[in-house]
Amino acid sequence: MEKEGVITVLSDHNMEGQAMMLWGTLVTEGWLDLYPLKIVTFTQVDLPKDSSDRVVWRFAQENDMLLITGNRRMKGEDSLEQTLREENTSTSPVITVSDLERVAEVTYREKCLSKLLDIVLDLENFRGTERLFIP
Numbered sequence: 001m002e003k004e005g006v007i008t009v010l011s012d013h014n015m016e017g018q019a020m021m022l023w024g025t026l027v028t029e030g031w032l033d034l035y036p037l038k039i040v041t042f043t044q045v046d047l048p049k050d051s052s053d054r055v056v057w058r059f060a061q062e063n064d065m066l067l068i069t070g071n072r073r074m075k076g077e078d079s080l081e082q083t084l085r086e087e088n089t090s091t092s093p094v095i096t097v098s099d100l101e102r103v104a105e106v107t108y109r110e111k112c113l114s115k116l117l118d119i120v121l122d123l124e125n126f127r128g129t130e131r132l133f134i135p
Contacts, residue, residue, distance in 0.1 A: 006036045006037070007036060009038070009040070009095070010056075010060045011041050012068060012070065013041075013042045016042075020039075025109055035121075053079050054082075057084070060092065060094075066092050066093070066094075066095055068116075069095070070097055085130075092127060095131075096132065097112060112134045115132075
């Protein structure tokens with residue numbers, strides 16, 4: 001984290017384009033003036049693009065980041081779902097966009113952002129929750 005109180009969101013590599021659309025809307029609508037958020041990509045944090053879900057989740061947790069991802073399923077012992085089942089405690093939740101293709105739709109993107117901002121406002125009450133779906 002750069003500044004105290006700033007919540008950092010790590011965009012999963014599989015949705016960097018959609019994450020940038022979400023952040024663009026936050027910027028243009030002025031929400032970042034009210035909410036202390038920043039987004040980072042794998043490249044910005046020197047995380048290899050081929051990192052397993054387990055490595056990505058652990059990295060986000062160790063750095064007190066929220067991970068935003070697409071709707072991942074359980075595929076192997078290092079899948080995100082398996083990692084959450086085995087390692088989740090009082091950690092930051094994973095924010096999962098239910099339909100990545102629909103992020104291009106303005107109305108859907110706004111619904112996602114509304115839910116994301118609700119989560120950020122009440123983050124302490126969501127700690128320990130494995131996964132939160134938006135919208």
